Amino acid sequence: MHELGITQSIVEIALRTAAGQQAKKIHSVTLEIGSLAGVVAEALEFCYEACSKDSLLEGSRLIIEAVPAKARCRDCALDYPLTDLLACCPACDSASGDLICGEELRIKEMEID
Numbered sequence: 001m002h003e004l005g006i007t008q009s010i011v012e013i014a015l016r017t018a019a020g021q022q023a024k025k026i027h028s029v030t031l032e033i034g035s036l037a038g039v040v041a042e043a044l045e046f047c048y049e050a051c052s053k054d055s056l057l058e059g060s061r062l063i064i065e066a067v068p069a070k071a072r073c074r075d076c077a078l079d080y081p082l083t084d085l086l087a088c089c090p091a092c093d094s095a096s097g098d099l100i101c102g103e104e105l106r107i108k109e110m111e112i113d
């Protein structure tokens, strides 16, 4: 389950950020996860609880924001939602779209004291 490794690095980054800001308590961590990131949100939430135990993060809330994947067509410059990597441009049917977003996996914000 690779979610465990991902959660551990998220927890590490969150704790380092909190330490850098001399936080006494972390209330919540908001994550942005692209629909193509290949991560199961439920698994992440499950691992988060275990990984945050006995740290500043214990009891904090993990908020997960799903980011739908989008591509930009190279031929007509239209931005369109990408349901899968083989989707074509809805306007000109071109298959040469560039991924704009959808693979992100990052901490968007943290609520700390």
Ligand SMILES: [Zn+2]
Binding pocket: 073, 074, 075, 076, 077, 078, 089, 090, 091, 092, 093, 094
């Ligand atoms: Zn197009």
